[in-house]
Amino acid sequence: MLRSPIKHCRHCGTLVVYRIPDDGDTRERAVCPACGTIHYENPLNVVGTIPVMDGKVLLCKRNIEPRRNKWTLPAGFLELGETAAEGAARETDEEAGAQIEMQGLYTIISVPRVGQVHLFYRARLLSTHLAPGPETVEARLFAEHEIPWDEIAFRTVSETLKLYFADSQAQASSPSATPYPVRDFSLG
Amino acid sequence: MLRSPIKHCRHCGTLVVYRIPDDGDTRERAVCPACGTIHYENPLNVVGTIPVMDGKVLLCKRNIEPRRNKWTLPAGFLELGETAAEGAARETDEEAGAQIEMQGLYTIISVPRVGQVHLFYRARLLSTHLAPGPETVEARLFAEHEIPWDEIAFRTVSETLKLYFADSQAQASSPSATPYPVRDFSLG
Numbered sequence: 548m549l550r551s552p553i554k555h556c557r558h559c560g561t562l563v564v565y566r567i568p569d570d571g572d573t574r575e576r577a578v579c580p581a582c583g584t585i586h587y588e589n590p591l592n593v594v595g596t597i598p599v600m601d602g603k604v605l606l607c608k609r610n611i612e613p614r615r616n617k618w619t620l621p622a623g624f625l626e627l628g629e630t631a632a633e634g635a636a637r638e639t640d641e642e643a644g645a646q647i648e649m650q651g652l653y654t655i656i657s658v659p660r661v662g663q664v665h666l667f668y669r670a671r672l673l674s675t676h677l678a679p680g681p682e683t684v685e686a687r688l689f690a691e692h693e694i695p696w697d698e699i700a701f702r703t704v705s706e707t708l709k710l711y712f713a714d715s716q717a718q719a720s721s722p723s724a725t726p727y728p729v730r731d732f733s734l735g
Numbered sequence: 736m737l738r739s740p741i742k743h744c745r746h747c748g749t750l751v752v753y754r755i756p757d758d759g760d761t762r763e764r765a766v767c768p769a770c771g772t773i774h775y776e777n778p779l780n781v782v783g784t785i786p787v788m789d790g791k792v793l794l795c796k797r798n799i800e801p802r803r804n805k806w807t808l809p810a811g812f813l814e815l816g817e818t819a820a821e822g823a824a825r826e827t828d829e830e831a832g833a834q835i836e837m838q839g840l841y842t843i844i845s846v847p848r849v850g851q852v853h854l855f856y857r858a859r860l861l862s863t864h865l866a867p868g869p870e871t872v873e874a875r876l877f878a879e880h881e882i883p884w885d886e887i888a889f890r891t892v893s894e895t896l897k898l899y900f901a902d903s904q905a906q907a908s909s910p911s912a913t914p915y916p917v918r919d920f921s922l923g
Binding site: 551553554555556557558559560561562571574586587588589590591592624625626627628629630631632633651652655657659662664666680681682725728729731733 | 746759777845869913
C-alpha cells in the first residue's frame with residue numbers, strides 16, 4: 548500500500564513543502580523550510596520463505612489487513628539490523644512458528660506501484676509442528692493441487708509458487724538442470 | 736550511513752516517543768502520543784550496474800560524500816515508482832551518462848550495519864562515449880589489472896568486482912559452466 552504523505556519535518560516539526568531540492572536532485576521531496584531537512588522516501592523490502600516438506604508448501608492464512616483470511620507465504624517487512632535472509636527466517640518464525648533450514652534466494656520481484664521489492668528464499672521445513680503467531684489464523688501444508696489459487700493474498704506469492712512448482716517438475720524430470728535459478732522480475 | 740532519529744510526528748508534528756507499539760509489535764518505534772502514528776524505518780535498496788565492454792569495467796570517481804574521490808560502480812538509492820532494474824539503469828545514466836544494455840541481476844548484498852541492501856546488475860556498455868553527471872568527477876574503463884583496489888568507495892563494489900572477474904575467468908575456461916550465477920550474501 549502507498550504511504551500517506553509527510554506533513555511535518557521529522558527533525559523540527561515544521562510543516563514541510565514539496566519541491567525539488569537545490570542539490571542537483573531531480574525529484575520532489577518533502578523539504579523543511581525551517582531547518583532544511585530533506586525527507587527521502589524509498590521502496591521497502593518484503594522478505595519471506597517458501598518452506599517445503601515432501602513437496603508440500605507451507606502457507607499462512609492472514610489474520611491482519613490487508614487481505615485478511617487470504618493465504619500467503621510467510622513474509623513481512625525487512626527490519627533495520629537484519630540481512631535479507633535473517634528477515635525472511637524471522638518472519639517464518641513469527642507467522643508460522645515453523646522450524647526451517649534456509650536455502651537459496653529464489654525470487655526478487657519489484658512492485659513499483661506500491662514501492663516494494665519482494666524477496667523469497669527457498670527453505671526446508673524440518674518439522675510439521677507449527678505454532679502460528681497472532682498475525683496468522685492458520686498455517687498448513689499444501690500439495691500443488693491443493694493450493695487455493697483464488698485465495699492467495701498477493702501476486703508476488705502466487706507467481707513465486709507457480710515458478711517454484713514448475714522448477715520442481717523440471718528438476719524432477721532433468722536432475723542435471725540448474726536447480727531453482729534465481730528469478731528477478733517485476734509486477735505492474 | 737545511519738539515519739538521524741525521528742523527533743517529530745510526520746503527520747501532526749508532535750514530539751514522538753520511542754516505545755513498542757501495542758499492536759503485537761516487538762520493536763521500538765517512534766510513536767506519536769497525540770495522533771498515534773507509528774513511524775517505521777526500514778532498510779534501503781542501493782541499485783547499480785557493472786557496465787562492461789571488451790572485458791573492461793566502467794567505474795566512476797565520486798564527486799560527493801561519502802567517499803568523495805573514491806571509485807565506484809554507478810549506483811544509488813532505488814526510488815519510488817521504479818523497479819530495481821530501472822533504478823540501476825537510471826543511476827548508470829545519471830552518474831556516467833553511459834549507454835548500456837541491461838543484463839541479469841548479479842549480486843544482492845545485505846549490509847545490516849548501515850540498513851542497506853545493494854543490488855548490482857550486469858550490463859553491456861554500448862559506447863565509449865561517457866557523459867558523467869555532477870555526482871561524478873570522472874568515469875572510465877578499467878581492465879582487471881588496472882582496478883584501483885585501494886581506492887574503491889564501498890566494500891559491496893569491491894566484492895562485486897572480485898566475483899565478476901573470477902566468474903569471467905571461469906566462464907572463459909569452461910564455457911559450459913553456469914555463467915554469472917546470482918550471488919546473495921551479507922557484509923558485516
